[in-house]
Every structure is written in structure tokens, then in C-alpha cells.
Amino acid sequence: MSSNLYPSFGILLVDDEASFLRSFSLMLESQAGINHLYQCQDSRDVMQTIAREPIGLVLLDLTMPHLSGEALLRQIVEQHPEIGVIVVSGLNQLETAVHCMRLGAHDYFIKTTEESRLLDGIQRAIRMQEMRLENLEMRRRFLSDTLDRPEIFADIVTQDKGMRSVFQYLEVISASSQPVLISGESGTGKEAIARAIHALSGRSGPMVSVNVAGLDDGIFADTLFGHKRGAFTGADKARAGMIDQASGGTLLLDEIGDLSLASQIKLLRLLQEGEYYPLGSDRPKRIHARVLVATHHNLERKQRDGSFRKDLYYRLCTHQVELPPLRQRQGDLPLLLDYFLAEAAEELGRNKPTVPKELPTLLRHYTFPGNIRELRALCFDALSRHQGGVLSMEVFRRVIGRDTATTDPTAESDAPLFAADRPLPSLQEVADLLVAEAMKRAQGNQSLASRLLGISQPALSKRLKKSQSS
Template sequence: MNNNRYPSFGVLLVDDEASFLRSLSIALERLGGINNIYRCDDSRQVMDMIAREPIGLVLLDLTMPHLSGETLLQQIVEEHPEVGVIIISGLNQLETAVKCIRLGAYDYFVKTTEEGRLIEGVRRAIQLQEMRQESQAMRQRFLTDTLERPDVFADIITQDKGMRSVFQYLESISTSSQPVLITGESGVGKELIARAIHTLSNGNGALVSVNVAGLDDNVFADTLFGHQRGAFTGADSTRAGMIEQAAGGTLFLDEIGDLSLPSQVKLLRLLQEGEYYPLGSDRPKRIRARVIVATHQNLDAKQQSGEFRKDLYYRLRIHQVTIPPLRQRKGDIALLLEYFLTEAADELNKNKPTIPKELPVLLANYEFPGNIRELRALAYDAMSQHRSRMLSMEVFRRVLSQEIPQPDTDLTKPLFNPDQPLPTLQEVGELLVEAAMERAQGNQSLASRLLGISQPALSKRLKKQQP
């Protein structure tokens, strides 16, 4: 959605009747919100316009002087296969329609057909084109492993390959007008991802954020849609809703999993129809913002249990990105710790301390249920208590000692191969010690904590295992 134009690519209208082009342009913008429109009333200029302008979809009349629509359709499909074509003809002929579809047209409409059906068909073709372009962009980025705009992600501290794949995906959907669903545990940085999507979209409007958790249906409607003066008791003046405030930009709805069922109906209609009614108004307004939603909840499970509408769920997950938890990004822990300690030192007006070498190893063996937000809190707490040159590990040890990470085991599956003899207790013990030392990167103090034994006991075991 570049510069508040929808779609991001141009829609070319081709007809030898200038009056029809004007009326169709007005209908597309008024009823469909489609305003990135080019017009051509001379069929001989069509191919040059497609080559010169960023055209992604052509609405083509069949009966025209000079070059017929059928001839142009064949040329477009052959020379510009990435451009979609919809036929709009004054002839209601089934045989002609079938022939055009076989030649590569998306759809066929008759000019006298109901206007709403035509607009819906054009919007559907736009969505198909957007998905096609996104698929091509994703394929290109993953093959080359590149980012076109790495500066957009500068505030997201990571060296994780999974996060890089997320960034590549976000770049590939940046021109789409469809909603984006961001999922991930609390504290993983969903707000930063929403901000990156907003920046990538190149809109000229603001990023407007709304936490919808706990909003009842009336407050939700008033917050998003706004109201007219006199709409309800206390509405002394007209107030623009968040949708209008986000015009040309992005509307970010956080904690969407907590939205009430009546409010879900309103959001679904907004996304499907692209329009809404301010409270107290009988005149609809079109949404001019991209919608991003986020949740830490499992929407798939919620829609199966009936707590979340299936139609809304499938409408939201057209573009879905899942942010991995910090425990799956262990390589980022040291980077984030360094960043947060620097940030805390600046804020508290202290000198940044030296980080003990064993601290990142200790943190790598912690589950971080609060993810990045928890790590930041730990860094700030440690920095506030810091007095010497070396950073004390006491704050981290105190918190981490409350939760010794347990291995993920599926109790429904046997731990050992039933077709093989069981290992001895000594063999199992040696394997556990070896795994603990590997996780602790050779630090006996940390390894003993992971095993739940004292450091002298571990040292004794290690000496026994030496050849």
C-alpha cells in the first residue's frame, strides 16, 4: 500500500468509450476502494502502457476498433504473463467467455451485470495477483538469502536464522493490502514486528495501536469506528475512530485473541467489506489503513472450541508470521544481554560492567517464560544493583534457581528402544554428565546445577569417567 494507493500495482481500464471508463473508475474507487487506476481508450496504446507503467491487472473490453480485446488478451498473456486480465464485455455470450478463460483471463463480466458483482470480482483478482507477487518475492529472497531493506529491522536485535526468514517473509508481503496475523508468546517482540511491517508498507499515515483485551462491544466499536455528535449520551462532539486516525498507515490490534464474539463480527465485516459506520451515522466510510493483529493465544484451538469465529480466523491468517520464543534463539541471548545492559547503564548513568563469561551459558540453559521482556527486566535489575567492575551474577542466579529446566519428554513413548537391551545405571549417569557438561560449555558449577547435584559430586563423577 504505497502512498495510500490500493492496490500497490496499477489497474488498467481499457475501453474505447471514455464515458464508460469514467463511470467504471468512479465505481471501483467508491465501492471497492481501488484508486491506483490507469485508463486507456485506444487499444493500440495498451501494450506500451503495460511496458511503461507498473500494471498488475487489466480490465479489458472485447469489442474495440484497431485491436480487439481477444487479440490484446493473447498478447498480454504471451508478453506479460505476470499481468492478470479480466474481460468486461457488452456481449453476454457463454462461448466467448469460455474461450477468454481458456486463453488466460481471470474472469469474464458483462457490462450490464450487477455492479457489486463486478467490483467483488475485481477485488478477488487483485488478491490473487497480490498472492502471486508475494510468492515470487518470497521465492527470490529465500533463494538469494537477501534483505532489501535491512535498516527496517535494525531495532530487532538478532542473528537467528529463523528471525531472518521472518524478515524475508515480511518484505515479500510488504506491498499487500491484506491483514497480517502475528503470533508468539508474550514478550517475544510482536510490537516491533508490527512496526517493521508498517515501515515496509510505505504508507504516509501513522501506526495506530489498540489493545483490544477487555474492551466490551460498545467500547470496541466507538474506539475503532468513532461516533457522530449525539450518537449516545455524552457524545457532545464528533470523534474520529482509530481507523480514521490510521488512514494511509497501519491499524495494529493487539491481543486479538481476547476480542469478544460480537466485536469479532464487526471486525470481520470491516475486513470483508472494507467499510464501516461511525456510531450514529448511516453513511459508510472506507478503511484506508492496513490491519495488523497480534496474539499470544492459540487461535486455531480457540476457533475449534467456538471462542473465536472460524470465518474471522481464516480471514486474518492470509498472512501469518510466528515469532519464535527466546529459548529457541539461544544465539541471541548474549547479544540481547549486551544491548540491554548498555541501555540500562545509559539510563542509570552508570559505567557498563564486564559480563562474566559463564553468564551467557547460564542464561542459555534457562527457559525464559517471559522471553525478551524477562531478559530485559533481569538486565535492568542487575544493573541497578551493580557496584563493581564485574557484573554480579546474583540477580540471575536467584531468578534462575527458581526454575531448573526439565527435558521435553513424551511419556507416551518409551525412553529406550524396546528391541535393544537397557543401558546400565552407570552408562545412563555418564550420558547425563556428558550432556550437562556440553550444555554448560564445560562449566562444572553450571553443569552440577542442571543435574541437581553438588559441584564436588560432579567433579568426583568426572574423575571416575576419565580413562
């Protein structure tokens, strides 16, 4: 079975008219990209089909021979309450519609209803069913604390519990067709997470990445949608856009927070309607790729200040992944050091050096504004300067010293350091507290503690001896 079926669960069409089943199926696939379809012309076979196939939604006619739609509705609701049922009937009677809803139908439509209304109702039911399945799966995974496909995350070096929760969440949403918003500081591994989502989805097409930062509206449209020959001056031949190139796969739009407002409108329409127009064409094309977006911006704040459309923000945040910065993953530092030094040694054709035991402790006091990408660069730089034996910490000390020198102690909080209704401590008491905290952070290493305090190691040793003797 194709891995690009939408939705992930089957939709069963039940009607005694073969011609209606054919036209209905064609409409669902061409107008909404819904292709995970099953057909049943004999109402007596419906329950067997449901038992045999992964059905999540039934589109049910009412007036049929042998077994009526109302009788089937009662059976489905009683035996398979997890399956949604939409009645699509030729009966335009309010009493019948209300009766079906009371029996448990999700919605009721008339066959002559305009296509857009019917499709909207079906897509709403699909989204609700997807959310129900995701919630059930998420509960199961978090309670069991398991990963079904840990090999997908083998290239993401971590033992952090927060990252493991992210992996579990990705497994849950992998089958969904909805967009995923991946946010996090620069260098936290957003593209690696996007590759994991693509691998988990099992889609047969490729993953295509586009950095949209700095693209004006015209270039954005041409890059994504492509153009027909003669669409504009210089368009000597037709060109497929990135959406076409990602057909059957995944499209990643990186730095989405920098997209212009005009381009945001185009992206919103693409996500809402599932179709787009190549430049110079008056015939719409359907998108057959899942859309992922990534940003280091806080989109919630940007939509509040008006630089990001609210409707687009709410469309994108159906599934959200927030990656923690490296400073919140301190337990991963030894693993990442070992991994990047081994990678650097292989690339530079050198032996992997011994890591001084003080280095992970030293790095725990660095904010890592560039996160994992910065740590990798530091490891490569340190190894390129390495002469043999134990790895020198000079490269790391220089960066951490520069970070300490430029840190604004008032930047993180406006709260007062001392309570207004309490007496101020003496200078000696403050000094003792600072020394004790530095030794705690340095895990008893006087060399590291002295660097944190900005004093020499002999001076720190003298203070410690004085404190112990008093």
C-alpha cells in the first residue's frame, strides 16, 4: 500500500449507487487530496469491511436496500464508537438530520449540497479524528515511556528527558497531514528534527528545504509555486516550484518568522485550500507534500505585534515542537563533546584526543548562544590546534571568558538582589557566599572556580583556608 495515503486512516464510502461512489471518490481525491478510500455498494458488507480495514470515518447514505443507513448508523455507533460517521443523503429533511445526529452521526449533508461545504465538513471530521488518535497515542507513549522507532533519532546525540519527550511527540504526529511548527534558538537542530519527521512519516517523496528569509514576495511565489513559460520577462521555459519537487514528500520552510506579510497570505491560502497557482497559470494545482516550518523567532509574540498574521499562526500551530537550548541540556555535554571530537578527528585525519575531565564542568557555565552548532565548531577548532596528548582547553576558555566579560548581570531579571526589609549582608559575607557558590558550580575544582570568580587560584585558595580557619 502506498505510504502517501491521506488520511492515515481509511474512509469508507457507503452507497448503493455505483456511479455516485465513483464520482464521490474522484471529487474527494481531486478536490481535497483524500485518497485513502474504501467503497461499499452493499450495505450488508459494511460491518465486515470495518472489521477488516483500518476505517476511521464512514460517509453513509441513508436510503439503501437490504440494510438501511439508519440501521447501519446504530450498529457503527454501538460497536465502533471510535469511528466517525457523516451522513451524505438525498433526503433534505430537517427531522431526519436531527434524528441522525441524535443517534451519533458527526454531521449530515445533502448530496446536492455544494462541493465546498461538503468537503469542508469532511476535512473537519478528518482533523478531529486525527487529533483523537494522536491524543490516544500520546497518552500510551508517555505512560510507557517508549519509542517505537529509536533508529530514526540515532543521529541526534542526546540522553536528555526533554528531547526524549520531543521524540515521542514526533512519533505520534508523524502520520498527520497537518503542518508542524518547529521552533528553537539558532543551532538547536531544527532541520535534524524536520528530517526525523520526514523519515517517520514514511513518505515516498523527497524532503525539500527552502530558506525563505529575505525572499521578496515575487521570488517567494516563484520559488514555491514555479512558473509557466512566458509568465514574466526572462521566463523562457516553464519551471517546477519546490512544492512540485517535494511531491509525495515533505516541504520544509525554514526561517518562516522572516516571511513578508504579502508572502504570508500566499502561504495561508496554500495551507487552507491545499492548492496553488504557478505564476502565469490560471489552473490550480494541488499540493501533495506535507509542510513543516521552522523559526528561531517567537511567533506568538510576532503575531501580537502585527508582524506575523494571526490566522497563519493559528494554522501553523496545530503541531508544535519547541527545542530546548543546549544550556538546558547540560547532561548532554559529555556525549556531544565525545561525538564532535570523534567526527573532527575522522574528518581531519587525526587521532581522537583525551578530553580533560574538567572540560564538561567548564562548559556548563557557558550560555552557548550558538547552541549545538557552536559546540561543534569549538570542537573542530580545538582539534585543529591540538598538538597531542590531552586536549587543550584554551579554545574553550577563551570563548567562555569572552562570554563572562560581556554578560550583563541585570539582563536576566529586574528583581532586587536584596530584600528591602532585610539588613544588607557585610562584604565579607557576600564574598564567602560567592566563593561557596563558585566551588559548588565547579564541583570542587579550584582552578575552574577561580576563573568563574575572576581571581587567581592562589587568591581563591587563600580565601578558602581563611574561611575554614574562622
